[in-house]
Each structure stands twice: as C-alpha cells, then as structure tokens.
Amino acid sequence: MFDSPNKLLLGLATGIVFGVLLQKGRVAKFPVIVGQFLLKDWTVAKIMGTAVVVGAVGVFALVEAGHASLHVKPLLLGGVLLGGALFGVGMTVLGYCPGTTVAACGEGRRDAMAGVLGMFAGALVFVAAWPALQPVIKGLGDEGKVTIPDLTGTSPWFWIAGLAGAGIVGVLLLRGRGRAAGQTSTSDHGIRVGSSA
Amino acid sequence: MTNPLAWKSWSPYAVGVGIGLLSWIAFATADHPLGISTAFENSAALTEKAVVPGVEQTNGYFTAKAEEGKPPKIGWEWMLVVGVFVGALVSSRLSGDHSPETVPTLWRWRFGGSPGKRLVVAFLAGGVMMFGARLAQGCTSGHGISGSMQLAASSWVFSAVFFAVATATAFALYGTEGANHV
Numbered sequence: 060m061f062d063s064p065n066k067l068l069l070g071l072a073t074g075i076v077f078g079v080l081l082q083k084g085r086v087a088k089f090p091v092i093v094g095q096f097l098l099k100d101w102t103v104a105k106i107m108g109t110a111v112v113v114g115a116v117g118v119f120a121l122v123e124a125g126h127a128s129l130h131v132k133p134l135l136l137g138g139v140l141l142g143g144a145l146f147g148v149g150m151t152v153l154g155y156c157p158g159t160t161v162a163a164c165g166e167g168r169r170d171a172m173a174g175v176l177g178m179f180a181g182a183l184v185f186v187a188a189w190p191a192l193q194p195v196i197k198g199l200g201d202e203g204k205v206t207i208p209d210l211t212g213t214s215p216w217f218w219i220a221g222l223a224g225a226g227i228v229g230v231l232l233l234r235g236r237g238r239a240a241g242q243t244s245t246s247d248h249g250i251r252v253g254s255s256a
Numbered sequence: 257m258t259n260p261l262a263w264k265s266w267s268p269y270a271v272g273v274g275i276g277l278l279s280w281i282a283f284a285t286a287d288h289p290l291g292i293s294t295a296f297e298n299s300a301a302l303t304e305k306a307v308v309p310g311v312e313q314t315n316g317y318f319t320a321k322a323e324e325g326k327p328p329k330i331g332w333e334w335m336l337v338v339g340v341f342v343g344a345l346v347s348s349r350l351s352g353d354h355s356p357e358t359v360p361t362l363w364r365w366r367f368g369g370s371p372g373k374r375l376v377v378a379f380l381a382g383g384v385m386m387f388g389a390r391l392a393q394g395c396t397s398g399h400g401i402s403g404s405m406q407l408a409a410s411s412w413v414f415s416a417v418f419f420a421v422a423t424a425t426a427f428a429l430y431g432t433e434g435a436n437h438v
Contacts, residue, residue: 060302062331066286070332073282074339077290080278081340082347083263084271089360094438096419096426102268107401109272110279114405117280127283131408132393142392143414147421149385151429153378154360156396157389158292160382161337165344169358173375177382182293182300184383185390189317196391206407218407230269 078162087162089154089170096151101233112226115219131204138196153177261350279405286332289406291398293389295337301328362437366430388418 061067084106085091094100121127150156153174155163160178163171185192208215260266266274275290282288304311305318305328312318321327348354358371367373389395392414394403400418403411426434 060329062329066332067330067335069286070335071339071342073278073286073290073332074336074341075343075346076278076339077275077336078340078343078345079261079347080266080271080274080343082344082353083260083266083351084268085265087344090362090438093360093362093426093430094435096422097430097435097438098423099435099438105268106272106275107396107404109269110275110401111404113273113276114279114401115276115407117276118283118405121280121283127287129406129408130287130289130402131406132399132403132410134408134410134413135393136413138391138393139410139414140417142388142390143417144421145384145388146392146395146414147388147418147423148425149381149383149388150396150418151422151425152381153385154363156400157296157386158340158395158397161292161340162344165341165346166348167354167356169356169371170360170374170378173378174382174385177379178293178296178386179299180379181383181386182296182390183303185387186297186300186304186317187315189320190315192391202409205409207409207412208407210409215407 077158078165081159081162082166087155087159087166087168087171089163089168092154092156092159093151104229105233108226108229112219112223115215115222119215119219129206131206133204134202135196136199136202138192140199141195259350261347264351264353275401276405279402288332289398289402290336291333291394291402292337292340293386293395293398295334296386297390298328298330298334302330362430362434365437366434 062070081087085102086106091100091102095103118127118129122129153160153170155171155174157178160171160174164175206215207213207218279290282290301317301321304315318327359369359374363374367377385395389398392399392410394400394411394414396418399408399411399414404415430437
C-alpha cells in the first residue's frame with residue numbers, strides 16, 4: 060500500500076520543485092491556459108516544447124546507459140482518442156490541467172479547489188466503471204507500448220534532433236508573441252490590457 | 257529582488273528547461289516519469305476498496321492492476337502531487353502571487369460573476385478532465401510532457417487530440433473576442 064519512506068520523500072521533493080516551476084511558469088492561472096487555446100498566449104507551448112526537447116536528450120541518454128527504462132503508455136486508440144477529447148473539453152472549461160489545478164490550489168485559487176474535488180470524483184467514476192469501459196478503451200485496437208522510433212524503425216536521436224530543430228524554429232516564430240520570455244513582473248492577477256492588434 | 261523565488265514569474269523557456277532537467281532526475285533517481293493523474297486513480301481505487309465491501313472481487317480493476325504489478329498505493333507519484341501543492345504554495349507566498357480568486361476575468365466577461373456557477377462548472381469540468389485522462393492513461397504531464405519526450409506514439413496522438421479539441425472548445429466558448437479578455 061505504501062512505497063518505502065525514502066521513495067516517498069524523493070517523490071515529495073521532486074513534486075516541490077515541479078510545483079515551484081509550474082507556479083513560476085504562470086501556468087497555474089486560468090487566463091494563461093485558456094489564452095493558449097485562444098492562440099493568444101503561447102506560454103504553455105513554450106514550456107511544454109522546451110521540456111520535451113530537453114527531457115528527451117537526458118532520458119534517452121539515461122536509457123542507453125542502462126540507468127533508466129522507458130515508461131511508455133500503450134497505444135489503445137479508443138481510450139487515447141476519446142480520453143484526449145474529453146480531456147481537451149474539461150481542461151478548457153476548468154482552465155487548468157491536472158498538475159496545474161493542484162498548483163493553482165497552492166496559489167489559493169478557489170475554482171481550482173472545486174476542480175480538484177471534481178478530479179477525484181472523475182477518478183472514482185472511472186474506477187467504478189472500469190469493467191464497462193474496457194470495450195471502449197480497447198475498441199479501436201491495442202498497438203502496445205510503442206514509440207515513434209519503434210514504429211518507423213529509426214533512431215530516437217533522429218527524432219530528438221528533429222524536435223530540437225522544430226523547437227528553434229518555434230522560438231523564432233513565437234518571438235514577441237503573447238507574454239515575452241523573461242518577463243518577471245506581472246503585477247496583477249489576470250487583468251491585462253490586450254496587446255495584440 | 258535577487259531571490260528568484262521571490263519573482264512572480266520566470267521565463268517560460270527557463271521553466272521548460274527546468275521541467276526537462278527534473279525529468280532526468282525523476283528517471284535517474286526513481287526510474288519514473290513525471291505524471292499527476294495516476295495518483296488520483298490510485299486514491300479513488302483505495303477509497304472504493306475502503307468503503308465498498310467486496311469491491312475487489314466484483315470489480316475486475318483490482319485483479320487486473322494486481323496482475324500488472326501496479327496495485328493502487330500511496331507511492332512516489334502520490335507524494336509528487338502533494339509536493340506540487342506545497343511547491344506552488346511556497347512559491348506563490350514568497351512572491352506575493354497568492355490569490356483566492358473564484359471567478360477569472362475571462363469567465364466573468366462571458367458567464368457572469370456568480371461564484372456558485374463557476375465552482376459547480378469547475379467541479380464538473382475537473383471530473384470530465386480526469387475521466388478523460390484515465391481513459392487515455394495520462395494527462396498534460398504524463399502524456400503531454402513525459403510521454404512526448406519518450407517519443408511514445410500514444411502520447412503524441414493524445415497531445416494532438418487534446419490540443420485540437422481544447423482549441424475548438426475555447427473558440428466555441430469565448431469566440432475570437434475572448435482573446436481580448438485574457
């Protein structure tokens with residue numbers, strides 16, 4: 060029922076750093092999340108894109124050195140497609156994703172606290188309905204725990220280099236879009252003067 | 257101020273590099289990707305085990321997870337979620353970026369200032385979001401960041417679908433005019 064105390068402490072410490080990063084990244088804020096989906100504020104894309112490229116280099120290096128293993132989720136198309144769609148609707152209406160809902164609770168936001176309770180309720184329904192959901196989740200086939208390099212028979216480093224290149228192009232395209240990188244003193248909460256023409 | 261923790265925000269690229277490096281640490285020290293929603297599923301399963309007598313026999317979930325070697329537990333990922341709350345609390349307190357806001361500005365512009373309405377809809381939306389995350393076995397962290405960096409096919413499909421649907425939902429709710437209110 061419990062991991063070892065050391066592993067629990069390690070999880071807590073990792074989480075604290077993750078929470079600080081999410082809070083400083085301003086993604087525990089409704090206007091930043093919804094602003095991304097209104098294609099106005101590119102903070103979410105900048106953070107996620109950078110994290111994916113930087114993370115990929117280290118994770119594949121660790122795996123190749125034998126210090127870690129990949130933890131890939133299976134490509135159960137029914138579950139991934141329906142789940143992704145419901146997730147997209149829920150995240151936009153709530154205005155936070157699961158991790159940033161928890162971080163927004165740390166920021167004191169009351170709507171995020173209602174969101175966390177709802178998330179728990181959603182998980183309760185999922186577990187209770189699990190047997191009935193299996194045909195939906197597996198309905199479009201199970202491709203297993205595959206990676207894009209597996210599917211294409213290519214080296215992961217080819218894809219990582221491609222992502223890094225796409226990232227650099229993205230940085231150049233997003234220069235000056237939304238809130239600029241390095242901005243450190245937004246003084247108010249969600250009230251800003253629209254800056255785009 | 258010289259203490260970066262007292263700053264209200266950091267560059268999104270710096271934050272992205274930080275999350276990337278934190279993923280290296282998570283893989284190296286715990287052999288675990290960063291993810292949030294599994295912990296909610298574990299909490300739900302433990303709760304149902306505690307309050308519904310015999311649920312382990314009637315719901316195949318419990319046998320299936322035990323066979324996978326992943327029985328519901330309070331583990332590394334559960335503490336990760338606790339840590340995210342603590343880290344965000346400390347960071348927001350140190351920078352004075354703490355807000356008991358219930359109704360965000362954009363929401364108020366579109367749906368009015370009723371706190372009750374916002375809280376009820378937030379609860380329901382949180383439920384739909386988590387239900388979707390568990391159907392897909394991951395969220396913005398587990399699929400969007402951790403899965404994408406492992407070049408997992410499921411995660412790239414999930415990310416494309418959720419981003420497209422989220423964008424369509426945002427424009428359906430707020431229209432092109434909404435961008436002037438965020």
